[in-house]
Amino acid sequence: MTVLPLDPAANATPAALRGFLSACRDAAAARGRAQLASISLEVDALDPLAVLESIFEPTELHFYCERPAQNFALAGAEAVLSAEAAGPDRFAAVQRFIDDTLADTIAVGDQSAPFAGPHFFSAFTFFDGVPAGAPFPAARVFVSRWQVARAGDSTVAVANLLVSPDADLDLLAEKVWRAHAKFRAFDYAAPDFSDAPPAQKISLGESGDYCAAVRRALEFIAAGELQKIVLARAKDLTAAQPLHPLRLLNGLRQRFAGCYAFSVANGRGQSFIGASPEQLLRVRGGTLLTEALAGSAGRGLTASDDAALGAALLHSEKDRREHRLVLDSIVRRLSPLGLRLEFPEKPGLLRLANVQHLHTPVRAALPAGGRLLDALARLHPTPAVGGSPRAPAVARIRELEPFPRGLYGGALGWIDARGDGEFFVGLRSALVDGARARLYAGAGIVAGSSPEKELAETELKFKAMQDALLSP
Numbered sequence: 001m002t003v004l005p006l007d008p009a010a011n012a013t014p015a016a017l018r019g020f021l022s023a024c025r026d027a028a029a030a031r032g033r034a035q036l037a038s039i040s041l042e043v044d045a046l047d048p049l050a051v052l053e054s055i056f057e058p059t060e061l062h063f064y065c066e067r068p069a070q071n072f073a074l075a076g077a078e079a080v081l082s083a084e085a086a087g088p089d090r091f092a093a094v095q096r097f098i099d100d101t102l103a104d105t106i107a108v109g110d111q112s113a114p115f116a117g118p119h120f121f122s123a124f125t126f127f128d129g130v131p132a133g134a135p136f137p138a139a140r141v142f143v144s145r146w147q148v149a150r151a152g153d154s155t156v157a158v159a160n161l162l163v164s165p166d167a168d169l170d171l172l173a174e175k176v177w178r179a180h181a182k183f184r185a186f187d188y189a190a191p192d193f194s195d196a197p198p199a200q201k202i203s204l205g206e207s208g209d210y211c212a213a214v215r216r217a218l219e220f221i222a223a224g225e226l227q228k229i230v231l232a233r234a235k236d237l238t239a240a241q242p243l244h245p246l247r248l249l250n251g252l253r254q255r256f257a258g259c260y261a262f263s264v265a266n267g268r269g270q271s272f273i274g275a276s277p278e279q280l281l282r283v284r285g286g287t288l289l290t291e292a293l294a295g296s297a298g299r300g301l302t303a304s305d306d307a308a309l310g311a312a313l314l315h316s317e318k319d320r321r322e323h324r325l326v327l328d329s330i331v332r333r334l335s336p337l338g339l340r341l342e343f344p345e346k347p348g349l350l351r352l353a354n355v356q357h358l359h360t361p362v363r364a365a366l367p368a369g370g371r372l373l374d375a376l377a378r379l380h381p382t383p384a385v386g387g388s389p390r391a392p393a394v395a396r397i398r399e400l401e402p403f404p405r406g407l408y409g410g411a412l413g414w415i416d417a418r419g420d421g422e423f424f425v426g427l428r429s430a431l432v433d434g435a436r437a438r439l440y441a442g443a444g445i446v447a448g449s450s451p452e453k454e455l456a457e458t459e460l461k462f463k464a465m466q467d468a469l470l471s472p
Helices: 014-031 048-055 090-103 169-184 207-222 245-255 303-314 317-337 372-379 390-400 451-470
Strands: 035-043 061-067 072-085 105-108 119-124 139-151 154-163 200-203 228-238 260-266 270-276 279-284 287-298 348-351 355-365 411-416 421-425 429-433 436-446
Touching: 014 035, 014 105, 014 154, 014 169, 048 061, 048 072, 048 139, 048 245, 061 139, 061 245, 061 411, 072 090, 072 119, 072 154, 090 105, 090 119, 090 139, 090 372, 154 169, 207 228, 207 390, 207 436, 207 451, 228 390, 228 451, 245 260, 245 270, 245 429, 245 451, 270 451, 279 372, 279 411, 287 303, 287 317, 287 372, 287 436, 287 451, 303 348, 303 355, 317 355, 317 372, 317 436, 372 411, 372 421, 429 451, 436 451
Parallel strands: 035 105
Antiparallel strands: 035 154, 061 072, 061 260, 072 139, 119 139, 119 411, 139 154, 200 228, 228 436, 260 270, 270 429, 279 287, 279 421, 287 355, 348 355, 411 421, 429 436
16 A cells, blocks of 8 residues: 555645545556545544444445444445455455555555554355355455544544546545545434334244254264354344334444444345454454353342352353363464464453353464464354364254354454454344344354253343344
8 A cells, every 4th residue: 555645634625635636546547447545534533323323325335343342433334345255265355355455555644543544344254155145245345435433532534435547536526525524523413213113023933943953963062073063043023114223233332332333234225233242353563362252151130149150150161161162273273374372271251241251362473474364264263153173063053053144153344454453253143124133142052051051041142132122
């Protein structure tokens, strides 16, 4: 990526903007292909979700993620560039798209500011292939036309546009200047959600079928084919009127401040939303961070009850074995990349609003030439959402689950121009499609698992999305 020494804030005039775009057009003519122009500007404090609400269009791609406990939020919408991929090399294909795009990118603004510069919003489904007509492709990456992010006390707005060799500079400059003025003095003209009806449950799935699938999985484990398999359930809900995914997202981010509240739209009116507790991978400043998250228990009504549930989880042989399978898989899959992984000897507790998990943070210095997507390709799907060994577990999931997973259990996140980025797992989630919503929840099955207890665990995990959809 080429970064020009032009400060958009100090040169905030139509003439300076047109001069920058003219340089981009000259570069496009010299290289014989369009250039991505990226303009980053620090602005007064904005709420990225409020910005997304104000310009929400169901026919446009969007990506939203917020983790209130870490005080960051990121929104991007309207694809300037996008690509899709499928198959075992889909992560490599996305990396090639990123490399090719950055080779033809010209940026201005402080690229060291949090979330400055073009970001590559990405979504990978659980399986590396999806059936025809699926809501989301096996892999999609896009650069948004506009992006707003808040990190701590800093808010950065980014405008991205394609400049072709024959671009109309006056038209482009006018569009960017209007967006610049809008973000400088934003009018929070959000949609009115007050009349949006709560959903009504129409189908709760077949609990008996799930227990039968768990019993079948236990047979595979007893036969030595598997050590662990994660089996999911789906619940279908409906409402009298179309559900607005961003109204639902407001409820999720308020209830689950420690989770990734997210919305990924496909541009065809469908959105995948949720509040995921699980970070899959983060790279920042040469350091890679991931975590093992497996083994679950409920939260108590009193401090004593809660502490007792947590202590029982920490000492549960079945849950500690399940957790160790996930941790061992992370070590086994990342070590060939030359990573020296560091992690505590014993897991701790990650306490969320309605559930607590065994949790082990893992970190490593990223070697020279190491890339986030290289590590992501090796990690996904982890035993926390798939099973172990991976290949037979994934094959049995296809056999035992009577619905397509899509982005449930998938990898969602972003990569910036420096190669830093963050991905989380699509858990505690729902696919919203008009007046319908399909909710997903799963549980890890290992030797000693009880079908009835695993069913109860999925009910506990469903509660987050059910409360968001069924509340007025």
